Amino acid sequence: MLRRAPSLLVALLLAATSAPVMAGAATSYRDWAAIEARVATIGFRLTTANAAWCPAHQPQFGWIWSDPRLYDADRRPEALAAYGASDRDAPFIAAIAPASPAAAAGMRVGAAVVGIQGAPVPEGDGDHPFARITAIETSLAALPPGARLALDGGEGRAIDIAPVPGCVSDFRVEPSAKPGAVADGRMVLVNYGLAQFATHDDELAAAIAHELAHNILRHRDRLDAVGVDRGLARQFGRNARLFRQTEVEADRLSVWLLAGAGYDPAAAARFWTRFGQRKGRPLLQAGTHPRWRDRVASLEAEATAIAAARAAGQPLHPPLIDAPPPLE
Structure with a gap:
C-alpha cells in the first residue's frame, strides 16, 4: 500500500489516506517504479528544454523522491526492494532521468539521503507520510537555480550535484487508476492510471x-x-x-x-x-x-x-x- 497525498488543488499535502498501489493498473512495485522513471524523464525534459520560455525558474535535478513512510509496514520491505533501497528509515531517490544532473553525479535509484547542505533532512510539518518529501521538494525548489547541492548519503557517502535551471515544477506519481493529473502552481501530480492510458x-x-x-x-x-x-x-x-x-x-x-x-x-x-x-x-x-x-x-x-x-x-x-x- 502506498499512502496517497490529497489533491493539491484542495490542500497541499495536509493529510494522507491509504490507497492500493496496484488497483487496476500497476501490477507490482517494480511497475510503479517504472512509471515514476517515465514521469521523471518527461518532467525533466519538458522543464529544462523549455526553460527559456518560462518566466520563473527553479533548480532541476532530474529525480523523483520517495520515503519508506509512504508504505504500510507489512508491504514496506517489498516496496523498498523494488527500488533497491536498503535504508528503512531515510527518504530515497525513486527515479532518475537519463542525462540529468542526478545521473551525472552518480546517483542511483534507491539511494538514501540523510542530509542536505550539511543539515539533516527536514522532517516537515505534521505527521502525514508525505511531510518529509514535501519539505525536501519545497526547500530545494527555493534554492538559486544554479546552486550546487551537497547531499549526505549516510556512512560517509557525500554527493555533489550541479542542477540546471528549469521551469518551476516538481513531479510526483499518484496511486490512482483514474487517467488524470493535476497542477497546483508548483507541483504536477500524475495518476499512474494516466501513464497506463x-x-x-x-x-x-x-x-x-x-x-x-x-x-x-x-x-x-x-x-x-x-x-x-x-x-x-x-x-x-x-x-x-x-x-x-x-x-x-x-x-x-x-x-x-x-x-x-x-x-x-x-x-x-x-x-x-x-x-x-x-x-x-x-x-x-x-x-x-x-x-x-x-x-x-x-x-x-x-x-x-x-x-x-x-x-x-x-x-x-x-x-x-x-x-x-x-x-x-
Whole structure:
C-alpha cells in the first residue's frame, strides 16, 4: 500500500489516506517504479528544454523522491526492494532521468539521503507520510537555480550535484487508476492510471505538458486573483467560463512545450482524441473544460503553426508566453 497525498488543488499535502498501489493498473512495485522513471524523464525534459520560455525558474535535478513512510509496514520491505533501497528509515531517490544532473553525479535509484547542505533532512510539518518529501521538494525548489547541492548519503557517502535551471515544477506519481493529473502552481501530480492510458511517452508527455502549462501560466494564482469559486459553483456561469479559458490556454501552450522538448507536437491531438473517446468517460461534459473535439481542433491548429514556423526557418516562440490574455 502506498499512502496517497490529497489533491493539491484542495490542500497541499495536509493529510494522507491509504490507497492500493496496484488497483487496476500497476501490477507490482517494480511497475510503479517504472512509471515514476517515465514521469521523471518527461518532467525533466519538458522543464529544462523549455526553460527559456518560462518566466520563473527553479533548480532541476532530474529525480523523483520517495520515503519508506509512504508504505504500510507489512508491504514496506517489498516496496523498498523494488527500488533497491536498503535504508528503512531515510527518504530515497525513486527515479532518475537519463542525462540529468542526478545521473551525472552518480546517483542511483534507491539511494538514501540523510542530509542536505550539511543539515539533516527536514522532517516537515505534521505527521502525514508525505511531510518529509514535501519539505525536501519545497526547500530545494527555493534554492538559486544554479546552486550546487551537497547531499549526505549516510556512512560517509557525500554527493555533489550541479542542477540546471528549469521551469518551476516538481513531479510526483499518484496511486490512482483514474487517467488524470493535476497542477497546483508548483507541483504536477500524475495518476499512474494516466501513464497506463498513454500508449507512448509522447502521449504521456502531452498530458504532463498540459499540467506544466498551467503552472507556467500561473493559472491558479490568476484564477484566485479574479475570485473564482472552487466549490460546486465552479461548474456554472463565470466560474466555469474562466476555468475553461485556462484549460484552452494550457492546451495551446502544451503543444509548444512538446515541440520545444523534442516530442511530437501532433501527439497532443492524438492523446486527447483517445481521451475524449475513452470508455467510462462522464456522460455530461464538465463546464470547466472544452469539448474534446474542440480541444483537438485547437491542438491541431497549434501543431500546424509550429510546422509552418519550422518550414519558414523561424524560431519557435509560444504566443501565450509573453502576454497571456486576462481572465475576464
